[in-house]
Amino acid sequence: xxxxxxxxxxxxxxxxxxxxxxxxxxxxxxxxxxxxxxxxxxxxxxxxxxxxxxxxxxxxxxxxxxxxxxxxxxxxxxxxxxxxxxxxxxxxxxxxxxxxxxxxxxxxxxxxxxxxxxxxxxxxxxxxxxxxxxxxxxxxxxxxxxxxxxxxxxxxxxxxxxxxxxxxxxxxxxxxxxxxxxxxxxxxxxxxxxxxxxxxxxxxxxxxxxxxxxxxxxxxxxxxxxxxxxxxxxxxxxxxxxxxxxxxxxxxxxxxxxxxxxxxxxxxxxxxxxxxxxxxxxxxxxxxxxxxxxxxxxxxxxxxxxxxxxxxxxxxxxxxxxxxxxxxxxxxxxxxxxxxxxxxxxxxxxxxxxxxxxxxxxxxxxxxxxxxxxxxxxxxxxxxxxxxxxx
Amino acid sequence: xxxxxxxxxxxxxxxxxxxxxxxxxxxxxxxxxxxxxxxxxxxxxxxxxxxxxxxxxxxxxxxxxxxxxxxxxxxxxxxxxxxxxxxxxxxxxxxxxxxxxxxxxxxxxxxxxxxxxxxxxxxxxxxxxxxxxxxxxxxxxxxxxxxxxxxxxxxxxxxxxxxxxxxxxxxxxxxxxxxxxxxxxxxxxxxxxxxxxxxxxxxxxxxxxxxxxxxxxxxxxxxxxxxxxxxxxxxxxxxxxxxxxxxxxxxxxxxxxxxxxxxxxxxxxxxxxxxxxxxxxxxxxxxxxxxxxxxxxxxxxxxxxxxxxxxxxxxxxxxxxxxxxxxxxxxxxxxxxxxxxxxxxxxxxxxxxxxxxxxxxxxxxxxxxxxxxxxxxxxxxxxxxxxxxxx
Numbered sequence: 001x002x003x004x005x006x007x008x009x010x011x012x013x014x015x016x017x018x019x020x021x022x023x024x025x026x027x028x029x030x031x032x033x034x035x036x037x038x039x040x041x042x043x044x045x046x047x048x049x050x051x052x053x054x055x056x057x058x059x060x061x062x063x064x065x066x067x068x069x070x071x072x073x074x075x076x077x078x079x080x081x082x083x084x085x086x087x088x089x090x091x092x093x094x095x096x097x098x099x100x101x102x103x104x105x106x107x108x109x110x111x112x113x114x115x116x117x118x119x120x121x122x123x124x125x126x127x128x129x130x131x132x133x134x135x136x137x138x139x140x141x142x143x144x145x146x147x148x149x150x151x152x153x154x155x156x157x158x159x160x161x162x163x164x165x166x167x168x169x170x171x172x173x174x175x176x177x178x179x180x181x182x183x184x185x186x187x188x189x190x191x192x193x194x195x196x197x198x199x200x201x202x203x204x205x206x207x208x209x210x211x212x213x214x215x216x217x218x219x220x221x222x223x224x225x226x227x228x229x230x231x232x233x234x235x236x237x238x239x240x241x242x243x244x245x246x247x248x249x250x251x252x253x254x255x256x257x258x259x260x261x262x263x264x265x266x267x268x269x270x271x272x273x274x275x276x277x278x279x280x281x282x283x284x285x286x287x288x289x290x291x292x293x294x295x296x297x298x299x300x301x302x303x304x305x306x307x308x309x310x311x312x313x314x315x316x317x318x319x320x321x322x323x324x325x326x327x328x329x330x331x332x333x334x335x336x337x338x339x340x341x342x343x344x345x346x347x348x349x350x351x352x353x354x355x356x357x358x359x360x361x362x363x364x365x366x367x368x369x370x371x372x373x374x375x376x377x378x379x380x381x382x383x384x385x386x387x388x389x390x391x
Numbered sequence: 392x393x394x395x396x397x398x399x400x401x402x403x404x405x406x407x408x409x410x411x412x413x414x415x416x417x418x419x420x421x422x423x424x425x426x427x428x429x430x431x432x433x434x435x436x437x438x439x440x441x442x443x444x445x446x447x448x449x450x451x452x453x454x455x456x457x458x459x460x461x462x463x464x465x466x467x468x469x470x471x472x473x474x475x476x477x478x479x480x481x482x483x484x485x486x487x488x489x490x491x492x493x494x495x496x497x498x499x500x501x502x503x504x505x506x507x508x509x510x511x512x513x514x515x516x517x518x519x520x521x522x523x524x525x526x527x528x529x530x531x532x533x534x535x536x537x538x539x540x541x542x543x544x545x546x547x548x549x550x551x552x553x554x555x556x557x558x559x560x561x562x563x564x565x566x567x568x569x570x571x572x573x574x575x576x577x578x579x580x581x582x583x584x585x586x587x588x589x590x591x592x593x594x595x596x597x598x599x600x601x602x603x604x605x606x607x608x609x610x611x612x613x614x615x616x617x618x619x620x621x622x623x624x625x626x627x628x629x630x631x632x633x634x635x636x637x638x639x640x641x642x643x644x645x646x647x648x649x650x651x652x653x654x655x656x657x658x659x660x661x662x663x664x665x666x667x668x669x670x671x672x673x674x675x676x677x678x679x680x681x682x683x684x685x686x687x688x689x690x691x692x693x694x695x696x697x698x699x700x701x702x703x704x705x706x707x708x709x710x711x712x713x714x715x716x717x718x719x720x721x722x723x724x725x726x727x728x729x730x731x732x733x734x735x736x737x738x739x740x741x742x743x744x745x746x747x748x749x750x751x752x753x754x755x756x757x758x759x760x761x762x763x764x765x766x767x768x769x770x771x772x773x774x775x776x777x778x779x780x781x782x
Binding site for chain 2 (some may be wrong): 082109112113116117120121124125128129131132135151152153154160162163164165167168169171172173174175176177178180183186187190191193194197198199200327333381382383
C-alpha cells in the first residue's frame with residue numbers, strides 16, 4: 001500500500017512512518033518542519049536529541065533496508081500538496097500535519113490565525129486534492145477527544161441518535177471544544193464529513209486522547225531514530241510533562257484542582273490504532289469516527305501515579321496545584337465510548353508503574369538538555385481575571 | 392449607539408447602514424468591495440445600477456442630512472480590522488463581511504479556500520479585536536439556516552436539549568451543512584460560541600433564511616441609494632432569480648423536483664430583525680442564536696407563485712425542472728423553530744402576490760441590464776456523475 005504521511009517528521013508522524021515502512025508499505029513523508037520551528041521559537045527543545053529528517057531516513061535505510069521518501073513543503077500553500085498527491089498516488093493518507101497545541105493557539109491573534117489557517121485550509125486543500133487525484137484513497141485524520149469538550153451526557157463515537165418531539169435522527173455529536181486549536185479540529189471534522197457525503201471520499205476521523213510515552217520498538221533500534229519528546233507548557237502533554245518534571249526535581253504542575261478527566265493512550269497504541277484503521281478502510285462515501293484512547297484518568301491521578309513511580313526509584317516528588325491557565329471545568333461528568341477500535345482488534349497497552357519508571361529512566365538519560373524556564377504555564381486562555389466557568 | 396457594519400456595501404449591508412443611520416445611530420461601514428469584484432469576475436452584474444460607496448454616502452447625506460463614515464479594507468488581512476475597531480469603538484458590530492454564495496464556494500479549490508479563509512479568519516480576527524478593544528460590544532453575526540441542513544427532527548434555535556442514556560445536557564444543535572460556504576458559517580458559529588464562553592463576549596448568531604426583495608424604504612428615496620440585486624447562478628437567490636427570469640422570458644430554473652424546503656424572508660424584515668437584535672443585546676458571555684426567517688416554502692411553490700403573479704400581469708412564464716447541480720435532498724422533513732425574534736417584536740412582512748408583482752415591476756425598469764448567459768446553473772457540487780443522495 002502507498003501511504004502518505006503528512007506531518008511525518010513529528011512526535012507521532014515519524015514513528016508511524018517507520019511502522020508502515022517496516023510492514024512493507026511504500027511510505028512518503030511530508031513535512032515543513034513547522035513543529036521544530038515553533039518549539040525553537042518558544043525557546044524550548046525536544047528532550048530527546050532528534051536527527052534531521054534526511055538523517056532519520058538514511059538511518060532507517062541502514063537499520064531496516066527500507067526506503068522512505070520525503071517531500072518538504074507546506075500543505076496549506078499553493079499546489080504543493082496537490083502535486084505530491086498527484087505524483088505519489090497514495091492509497092492511504094495519514095494526516096498529522098497540523099498545529100497540535102491548545103496553549104500555542106491561545107497565545108495571540110497571530111497564533112490563533114496561524115493555527116486555524118494551517119489546520120483548516122491545509123485539510124481543505126487535502127480533501128480537494130483527493131477529490132481530483134485519488135478519490136478512492138482512505139484519509140486517516142488525526143482529530144482529538146478535545147473536540148467534544150465535557151458534556152453532561154455520554155460521548156459517542158462521532159454520531160448520536162437524537163429523539164426530539166417524537167422524531168429521530170442520527171446526527172454529528174455536538175461539539176463544545178475548549179481552545180482555538182480544538183476548534184480547528186472541529187472545523188476539519190465538519191469539512192471532512194462533507195467531502196465524504198458529497199464527493200464520496202472515505203475517511204476515518206480519529207478523536208485521539210492525550211498520548212504519552214517516549215519510545216516505540218522502531219525508535220529503540222538506533223539513536224538516530226528517536227522521536228521528539230516535548231515537555232514545555234506549550235507542546236508538552238500532561239503525563240510526558242509530569243515525567244520530565246519529576247526527573248529534574250520540578251514540582252508537578254497540576255492545573256487547578258486536577259479533576260479534569262481525559263482519555264489517554266500510549267504512543268505504541270497510537271501506532272497500533274493507525275495500522276488497524278488503515279487495514280480496515282471505510283466504504284466509498286463513509287465518514288467514520290473512532291474515539292482513540294485506552295484509559296480515562298484525571299490530571300491529579302496522573303500526577304499521583306508519577307509521584308509514586310518516582311518514589312519507587314527513590315526520587316521525592318512534590319505536586320503543585322497551580323492556578324489554571326485554561327478555561328475548563330475542573331469537576332465534570334466524563335464517559336466517552338471507545339469500542340470501535342477494540343472491535344477491530346486493538347490490544348491496549350495500559351499505563352503501568354513499570355511503564356512510568358521506564359519513561360523516567362529514558363528521560364534521565366537526557367535530563368541535561370531540559371530548559372527549565374519553559375515549563376511553568378504562562379499562556380492564559382483569558383485576557384484578564386474573569387469569572388470562573390459555570391459548573 | 393456606534394454601529395460598525397462589516398460588508399456595509401452589500402445587498403443587505405447598505406440598507407442596514409442607512410437604517411441605523413436614519414435611526415440616529417453613528418454608523419461606520421467597512422467593505423473591500425470583494426462582492427462587486429466577484430460578481431464582475433463571474434461576468435455578471437447587479438440588476439440595479441448601483442452607485443459607488445462614496446456616492447452612496449454622499450447621496451445619503453443629501454437626502455437625510457446624516458453622515459455615514461467608511462473604512463475600505465479586507466477584514467482578514469493584517470491589523471486593518473483591529474485598527475478600525477480600536478478607533479471607532481463600536482457598541483454593536485453587524486457582520487455581513489463574508490463570501491455569501493454556496494455555488495461560488497464550490498467552483499474550485501481556490502474558491503473554496505478563499506471562502507473559508509475570508510469568512511473564518513475574518514471573523515476570528517474580529518473576535519480577537521473585540522476581546523482586545525471592545526469586550527462589551529454586541530456582535531450581530533449573519534449566519535444561515537443552511538448551517539443546519541435538513542435533519543429529520545425539528546430544528547431548534549441554536550441549542551437542543553439531548554437526553555441520552557438517562558442523562559441530559561443542552562448542547563449546540565448538530566450541523567450538517569450543504570456546501571463549503573455553509574461550512575464556513577458553521578465554523579464561525581463554533582468560534583463565536585467559544586469567544587462568548589471563554590472571553591465573555593456577547594453575540595447573536597442570526598441563522599438567516601433566503602432573503603428576497605429589491606427595495607427598502609431607504610433605497611426608494613433616491614436612485615443613488617439603490618441596493619444591489621443579483622440574479623445569476625452564483626449570487627442570485629431563489630425568489631430573486633425567478634423574478635428576473637420571469638421578466639426576461641427565461642424559463643424558471645427549478646433544481647430537480649423543487650421539493651427542497653427552506654425558510655424565507657423579505658429584505659425589509661432583515662432590517663427589522665437586525666434592529667430588534669441590536670436593541671436587545673445579550674448578557675456578558677451570552678451566545679444567542681435566532682433563526683431569522685418568516686415563512687417556509689419549497690422551491691417549486693416559489694416558482695409557481697412567481698409564475699402566477701407574472702400571469703396576472705399578462706406575462707406567460709414557463710417552469711423548467713433542470714438537473715440539480717447541488718447535492719441536497721429534494722424531499723425531506725423541515726420544521727425549524729423561529730420564535731425568538733417574534734417574541735422580541737418582529738412583525739413579519741409575508742410574501743404576497745402584490746409584493747411579487749411590485750418586484751416584477753422594478754425589475755422591468757432595469758431588464759435591459761440583464762446578462763443572459765450567467766443565469767443557467769453551471770457550477771456542480773460533485774466532480775462527476777455519482778449516486779444520488781440517500782433519502
